[in-house]
């Protein structure tokens with residue numbers, strides 16, 4: 244369970260998030276919706292421990308995230324959290340395979356063979372054929388499949404996605420949603436920021452954020 248208690252986040256002394264008590268479970272597709280500037284990305288940065296809270300608590304499975312110092316939080320994040328972004332955040336000069344495994348070079352002096360093998364399996368499963376080709380040579384849909392493989396590499400328990408379907412055609416968007424749901428079915432924590440009706444239609448729980456405040460919470464939308 245992710246639990247948030249009485250959170251305030253201020254940036255440049257402006258209140259950006261003001262959240263009461265929120266609990267979101269593992270094992271379902273959670274969606275955070277809301278207009279531009281509502282604070283959705285800030286919410287993701289807060290629950291992943293990248294942004295300091297002004298006030299409040301974030302617990303992941305009972306672990307109080309901000310009881311960890313910055314370096315421990317960063318280690319916790321690299322072990323436990325996979326991120327997916329609207330604009331992929333892939334490195335153009337690297338191959339598909341290297342983009343997936345690069346993250347592990349920060350925690351291992353040599354990338355273990357099982358992580359390399361897992362990356363190859365994920366890329367194959369997601370239909371990425373020539374894994375040694377540079378990123379620039381892939382279509383947008385393929386890029387998001389590579390980014391998905393990167394997010395799942397190392398098998399993190401938490402998947403956070405920021406508008407993961409926004410720049411994709413319907414077929415690729417549906418593929419991404421299916422994969423997010425499959426991860427939830429495996430018992431992972433999945434939270435997608437999205438206003439895509441395709442994503443919202445498949446959500447088990449939807450939080451609607453406006454001006455940094457949760458306005459509405461619906462369960463079992465799917």
Ligand SMILES: Nc1ncnc2c1ncn2[C@@H]1O[C@H](COP(=O)(O)OP(=O)(O)OP(=O)(O)O)[C@@H](O)[C@H]1O
Pocket residue numbers: 254255259277278279280281282283284285286
């Ligand atoms: N580093 C920062 N310093 C000050 N204000 C910030 C900072 N980052 C974001 N903001 C402000 O916080 C508010 C929420 O931004 P955020 O990016 O979280 O919204 P969002 O809901 O994700 O928007 P969008 O859908 O357009 O991506 C906005 O008003 C933004 O200008």
